[in-house]
Amino acid sequence: MHVHLRRSLAAVLGVTAVVSAAACGVSGPVANGEPIAFGPAGRTAYPLTFDNCGTKVTFRTPPRRVLILNGTSVGEVESFLMLGLGGSVVANAQSYGVSDDPSMIGRIKALPTGGVTANKNFDVPAEQVLKLRPDLVVSTWSGGFDARKGFATREQLAAAGITSLVNPVNCASGKPDATAAEKTAYKNQSINSSLEFLLLLGRIFDVQKRATELVDGLRARVDAIRRRVAGLPAKKVLIAYPGMAMMNANGLPAVMTGGIYDDVIRAAGGVNAFAGQGENLTRTLSREQLAAAQVDVLVVGLFTPQEKGDAEAAKLFAAYPQWRASRTRTYTVVSDGVYLGPLNAAGVEKIAAAVRSGG
Template sequence: MKRRSLSRLALCGLLAAGTGLVGACGSPTAGDQAQPGSGPVAGFPVTVDNCGYQQTFDRPPSRVLILQGASVGEVETFVSLGLQDRIVANTQYYGISDIPGMAEQVAAVPKGDLTLNAAADVPAEQALAMRPDLVVSTWSGGFDPKYGFASREMLHQAGIRTLVNPVNCAYGKPRDVTPAEQQTYRSGSTDSSLAFVDLIGKVFGVPERATELTGQLRGRIDAVRTKVAGREPKRMLIAFPDMSVMNANGLPAVFSGTIYDSVVRAAGGEPSFPDGGWDLTGNLSAEQLAAARVDVLVVGAYRPGEDLDAEAAKLFAAYPQWNASKTKTYVKVSDGIYLGPANADAIEKIARVAHPGAF
């Protein structure tokens, strides 16, 4: 995968192509050094194999550092599970969410007075200085020293555990990516968001809480699927105007593939550009966009204060041939089309606009 500059590393987030990424971290065994504290903890020790990196937790982590990685799904998972008091520093923040009240709750999580480096994440020396007992990254690249980050081995030597969102094990691994990890990355979906919830529930000793949350979220998504079943799928285009830097032609970033297509299909749609991936996002032309079938424009905000009504109007004026332009059919989203617990909220919003008769 080619990147136009290192400063765009974070914004590219989860859009890079999954193939061609190789690498793996070392594999310390279950004999890891015990975490601070005294006496046994019910339900522990817990051993997890995360991206081929095996670690044992003797008690729930209490000083968590969440790396940025152009994501907000990991910190939102902690908040949704009521674990935000375990976070000593969080660098994930959009300032907007499809979950009512979530942005405010994320804003209240400690930020740790950290300064991100040129690769838009926490440099190694600052990560170590925070003295966390767990560092969480949305992708394996968050632990790649070539970007100035602390490796999983370096943190392990300091007695610090590490976790990568399992769907992104293959993304940014320096070496030894397995075929299973590549397949998991290529097939990311709303189920991937729920799998991370279960992982955090296990590591923090609250599996029942995690099961309850995933059950609620999966139930809401399934309820939408049931309501829109049998209706003709609407062609949907996910566009983020404020991310035009990601496109070589200066067009809005158009997201397609993996979880994006999963959200669209759950809402009773079909992607205008199915399985487009990074190549589509980076290289989509104005001609391709003009020729797209678009019944519903899903217009997204990356940060607060964006006027999405105005952005939708601009796109409709630029592409009057779209069905969505003729009917002025659009829906506003933010974090719900990415990995994280907001998927159900975005799916409900999109489906209500695409299939109002089903609700």
Template sequence: MVEKVAELPTGGTSWNKNFDVPAEKVLDLKPDLVVSTWSGGFNAESGFATRDQLARAGIDSYVNPVDCAYGATRPSAADQAAYDRQSIASTYDFIEETGVIFDVQKKAAEVVAGLRKRVEAVGDRVAGEDRPKVLLAFPGMASMSAGGLPAVFSGGVYDDIIEKAGGENSFPSDGPDPDLTSTLSPEALASAEVDVLVVGLTDPSEEPEVKRLADQLFAKYPQWSASRTKTYTSLADGAFIGPANVRAVEKIADATHPR
């Protein structure tokens, strides 16, 4: 999708330090709608336009409902519950709601049906098989860790992607665990069961570096089963809520249960 994103008009906009559109530019562009994948996308402290500012300017705003609690100061109980139970189904909901917003409900339903069919096909392929331990690690996000470890994600949609691919997260959680990276110790990472390494990519420039990134982790943690077998794959946006979740399931399934 990198090339298609690059073709989108920018209106002369440049990113702020948080890699998003500055509040002043958003208001200047006078859009009909501003969409954020989390409530933090409307946080003034991060340089974003708030929803109140947008409303006063006659601009509608929308947050993916499953992430309304993420970045909110005082989330409602309902929003928190939706965040805690997020899964690939949340992606389907987001697509369908987007279809309502843009009045393309039929197209949205077709997209969701196609995505569901692909996930079900993977489920049929891995049914009854052993479930390898899968580590989802983003080396490029090492700055999020006090110890310089790769960012490690678990719970929520991360676990659901791995489970539907026939694996089990090396650090499973009952719900999204955004603090895992900042609290994970080198000892815990070293002693984790890792049969399959999934290298998370944060930037297109990392794509040619996947093998090098994987080899670096294998050399640092030779005790992992994945290090001995050199079993790894990679993904980018597929780790987060969105239609690329399905591609992530397929890629991880190819690593956990090679055809």
């Protein structure tokens, strides 16, 4: 999730997590001064050194004690689990409670928390991180290492012998001195962003074959949908999270647009009803703008387990009967499949089914 939206949710909801919508890297991570090649899977040659958001990181062996910071994300912990790396996690601060892969809920809950608790800025404070003595701390955004928020800095961690890692697509998020390339990368989001992180973890943990096979399978699922919808008229799709109304100044459902949201919708054969307008729209969208939108397919996003997708869709159809989707009752329900993370294929498949059924 973009930085101001991340803060909005954190301020209202504490450590309840939402998967980050993040940018696709302009160039991949760098190892030993050269771009990491995500080619044929091989064994990782240690020491593995690369630049991560302007910080040089070195892995001499696969990490064995990993702390995953909250950052109002769940994409990182899901990536660890899908790669079979849950055994390396000594503390996980990410959670969501609803998922497009229902098995994820229990799998995440089963991970150790390490006894860590969040500070007033809704993540693990520096003293708890250092006491835990992890060998790797993972943050979805650069802001997870901001001393002004009470978090351990990357320099502080390095001095304690702890490696830090930011999901590369989020380098610019929470980084005041972000480079132009990092800012561009943060804006230009895509499904590929999610896959690149899986491949990076595969390299770090020496499970490249596993990561490549997983990514190939996920990409194949998305590509199958792209081929199926190629050449068909694109339907106008609206992604709305009623449970995130605190993110909108007018109390409306959080309408998601730009970056990975647009890419997921495109892959499913649609076009975002507010394509390319970005994070500011989520905050400022007015009731008049929402009423005037062309909506062929409604995508209801679930934020909490208590929400019922069918009921939320019915409420929106009643509030906006002028939408074509309201007349045809065309909708689907997603949760984390449209955010940065390994479940984009599930999100694409759900939306594509609704797009094709929309008449």
